[in-house]
Amino acid sequence: MQCLKVFTVLSILLSICLLINAKCVENEKEKNNLECTFDDLKEVNNQRNKDKYRILKIQGLQTKKFDTTLDYPSITRLHITQSRQLEEIEPDVLSNLEALIYLTIDFTKLRIIKEKSFNNLHQLKELNLESNQIKKIERDAFETLSDLIFLDLSHNKLKKLESGIFDNLSNLQKLKLHSNEITQLPTDLLLNLFNLKEFYLSYNKLKTVADDTFKSTPFIQAATYKTSDSPLELIDLSGSNIEKITAKSFLHLPNLKTLDLHQNQIKDIDPKAFVELKNLQTLHLSVNSFGSKINQIDFSNLKKLTKLNLSFCKIKHFDGKTIKALKKLNSFEISFNELKEIPLNMFNYTKHLKELLIAGNQIKLITSSTFDNLKELRTLALDSNQIEDIESGAFLQLKSLIKLNLSRNKLKDIKVGTFDSVHSSGTTSDSVDVTSRLLELNLSFNQISSLNTAAFDPLRNLITLNLVANGIKKIPDNFFRRMTKLQILDLGYNKIKTLPENVFSPLGNSLVELQLSTNEFEYIKAVVFEPLEKLETLNLKKNQLKVLDVETFNLPSLRIVNLHSNRLTYLPPNLLHGDNCIVENFSVYFNRLTFVENAFFENTHLKQFSFGRNPFICKCLDEMINVLKSQRIQYYAQELQGGAPSCVITQNNTCIHDLSNSEEIFKQYNIILQQYPVMCTNPDLC
Template sequence: MAHSTILAFYLIATGLTYGFNGDSFELECPDECDCHYFRINWVTDCSESNLTEVPYDELSLSVYILDLNGNNITTLKPFPGDIKMRRLQIANNRLTRVDKDAFKGLEYLIDVDLSGNNISYVDPEAFLDARGLLNVELQDNPLTSVEGPFLASSTLQYLDISYCNLSSINTQFFDNITTLTTVDLSGNPLKTLEAGMFDVLTSLETLKLNDCKLTSISENTFASAINIKYLELSGNQLINTDWPEVLGKLLRLEYLNLRKSGLTSLSEDTFSNCTNLVTLILADNELRDLDVATTLGNSVTHLELLDLSNCNIQGPISGETFTNATRLKTLYLSGNPLVAADLQAALEPLPKLEKLFLSHCGLRDLPDNFNVFDNLLELDISHNPLENVFTKLLAPLEKLEYLNMGYSNLSYIGPDTFAKMTSMKRLVLSGNDLLSLEAGLFGNLTQLTTIELEFCGLKRPLNGLAFFKNLTYMDLREIRLGGNPLVIPASGPIFPKQLSQVSILDLSNCNISSLNVDAFKNTENITDLNLGGNRLRSELGSLSFLERLHHLEKINLGSNNLTTIDPEVFTHNPKLHSLNLLDNPFVCDCKIAEMWDWANMIKGDLDVLVGAKSAEKDIVVKGNKKKKNLYCHYNETQLRNMTTMVNKTVPGRRPFAKPRELTFANRTWAKYVRESGCEPVVKILRPVAYVGEIYDYNQATHISTGVTIVAVMALGLGVASVLMTIKLFRRKNVVDADTETNRKVR
């Protein structure tokens, strides 16, 4: 009876743990790929797998997303018939052309990413079978000059052909893709834009022409593209452009970016027809003599954001500068040589201003009329030689929520500096050589949510004297101390009790080699902890400080000196859902497999391990082409002895269909787990872990994880016992019946 019960319990555990390396056995998956569900969609991730061809015969017909980025594929052949693929990612390979046959039959295809290859030719009918095609990415390919229509699609909305070495766009280029709403032509040496180029794109709303070496734009270039709302022309040399004519037809234009476009002057009627303009970016142009008031005129009455950063404006910014832009909410003046007195007069007509950026302006003092800005919420005065003279000038900003005084040559901040800023939520003091903080400095900032003190030369974490002694700062949830040479005490907490509600803590790049077990005794509510870029090692008890962080949800241990890690160290962190272990010198051993199993079965989602599989950011349009993976490495002895193990079939791991040999010492965790020969280890069943997460540290019941686990196991054993009892009872009845029958026969 006992033996049968244990066997039943073991079978349940084995069933739950099948597929521990993160692969589902429901659908086909090529040997060199990692497959999983993303939401309800089947993802086949073959990225960075040294493939020289697409594994057509091993693909599931139900694959939704196929990721082949970062391989050595040179040609494409037709995919299997009836394949249901929606998104194909094959960026950063060695393709030289896109033929029609390669995409024949791909009726369900919505997105295709062919960026970063060596493609010089694209068949105009390549995507003709994809009747629902929406997005095509071809950026960073050396396309040859196109004569006639480029592509044919009746549904295409997004086309990225930036940095494709196109020197011209013929007038028929877009004839068969007239449904486009977004086109990116940035980085092509077009030099000029001729009339008629965009005439058929009557649905076009977003057009990007950044860094195209443009020197001239025809007056009628945008004559028919009257629905354009967002236009980007940054990084060109548009010195002699007739802007009133070029922009004259764009009556619906809301966003215009002319950053770094070689502008030296703008006429007073430049934006005369752009009456719906909301955002205007003129940053990084040599507009030394710009008369802002005349240029803006009366036509930009809807303007809410104006960026004049780094324009080297020499003329005084007078009191009439922004007279016609009274709706301005965001103003960038950073990088211009400003004088406090002139600035004071210029800002007078802007009572609705909410965000003001004045960094890198050479200001030694500030305007003394900040009292007029009743609505000012954000102020950036960073990177100015302020020399500690601004205390009284900032005092009127009682509604200010964000203040950036970073890198302002400050060595001392008076204790009354922020006394009246009781609405402050985010304070940035990074980059000042403060060394220490005055007593009571943050005393009145009771609504403070974020404080940034990065690269301040601090050797001691925040001193309790900077806050009120007997007050817990309930709203202070985020502290950033990255880049400080902190000296961590060998014992006891490193933060005062006033910071007990902090939930986000950044201690990255602080030269930390160890943290004692009570380091976070006073800050046990931390949910997001960044310890990346330090010197933490895989020594006994090196991560014992995690025992107090029962609410921890995210932790970054990337770029440390960890060579191995055991899932046991996270026993006290039931809410953990994001663990970053990237860029550590991990050695390939079975602890890696245990971590994989822990994420997959105990936590129930491989996404817990950052870099274990494709994340959402890796499978979106214009996403990251080069995603980071978790790696470990074999030493030479391991590499010689692993060939036999690689071809061994281990229960619970997806087997390889073909014999393989190891040639690379560095392995992704996903590949190592499959080839390691490490048996799946079940320490806590997944359902038990879920129940533990629900009840662990519950304030109402105080039910511990241990109690919960024991209870669930007891329940499981009880159910198994009942089932076995029923089975034995039925067997007994059958035996009794047989005996009675035999007796009657005799």
């Protein structure tokens, strides 16, 4: 009897182990999906009703060799993943999966793709072998996959590709070989890929694009068989250490639309390198080293080019005639080069530009005629230059401009007329409307310490205004008088101490977000915010606020208030009790509070309250947390666990509501606090 009990226990334990080692779970919503975790391949085929499954996922294999023939005749999708021991898949083990359309084998140690690995998979359309350790592909590995459309071999360790390995993939449309270690391509690699449209070869070790690399594309075959030209539309060779582009690097690609050569080490480009790419629409040449040699390139045949990127190329001078033929260009980026000025002829021929990015150069002056021809321009980035002066009327002809970035320059003032934009008013034949159509204006990190109201008057359509870090001390009473559509205003990191009572009155029906962090406010009257009926977010972080008016946050749309890093010692108990107050997220992180009265949390809309790094009296903190729990207000328990001290113990361990000792308690608390790193668990509130 005892032996029987022992045997029974062992049987149960063995059954549990089998369940752990070979666990399969059906998808609750899709009953034809089966997900299995196996240690041993022998268990793979031991499932019941295998005919009903259409999708099979196998993970966690602990074997080095996949040598068990799968017997799931009806599955259309197979995913073998997260099997870190798997190094080899034997030929024909997948040959019974005749209905398979999608096959993924990823995140294994698979090192070689053998011949006949995919035998009998005649319906396979997509094969994903990314993120393995494949070093070799045998020549006939893909021999039977004539219907394959998508092949991904990226993120492996391929150094060399055998000639002819893709010969039978005549229907392939997308080939991904990026993030390998390929140093050279066979000249006949793409010989029979008659339908290939996208070819990804980025982040390899090519160093050069050999002459006639693409000479064996279907374009040549097309001439033989009198069929259409090659359909190849995209080539990505970015990040491949390429140093030189010759006149024959991109021959025989008449339908190419996108060519990506960014982040290489290109120093030399033959002037005729792109002359045959007559249908090219996007050309990425950024992050290279050819410098001002770009002016020698013949772009005359690229009449369909719409996007050109020349950023980070060490260009010191750019001649507008270089892009004279690019009549359809609508996006041009030449940021982070070494341009000291914008040549007068730079945009004489590109009148249809919609986006122009010239950030990160050494430009000091914007003249009144620099952008005169760009009447269709919508986005202009001039940030991170050394601009000291913008002549009046510089943007006058930019009738379509909606986004302007002038941040991180050396501007000290904005002249009247800077943002004027000429439009016909429609009232009389000679009347002029100078209202700007700008929606976003970024002037942050300049030196505009004084604001000229008249200079900003044309900005009647502005939605976002960023004036961060300018050293502004004062906002004129009527500064926003014309900005009645403004929704987002950032005045952070300035030196503002006070705000006129009616300064935000024009923004009452529009402003949604107001950033006033890192200024010098000690007190702000509630009347200042009173007109802002649409305001949802108010950030007063890192000021010197000591006192709050009871009506400060009594606004009908305000939900988020950030008072992090001020000098508050007391929160009025009825601060959030106003008839219109709906504040949900409230942060007083890193202030000088020793207690918060229980009434503060009653009958409010509060959902989240952040209070860490305040010198709370321990008993008061305990009481406050109990109230937070009873009111179901979320707080961040991490602020109370380890790390910085959470509270101060009084002599009698009682909660004392006495403000007279707040400063002294804070000083003692702060001495200890200096030993701990600042840690805020909710960045949105801190």
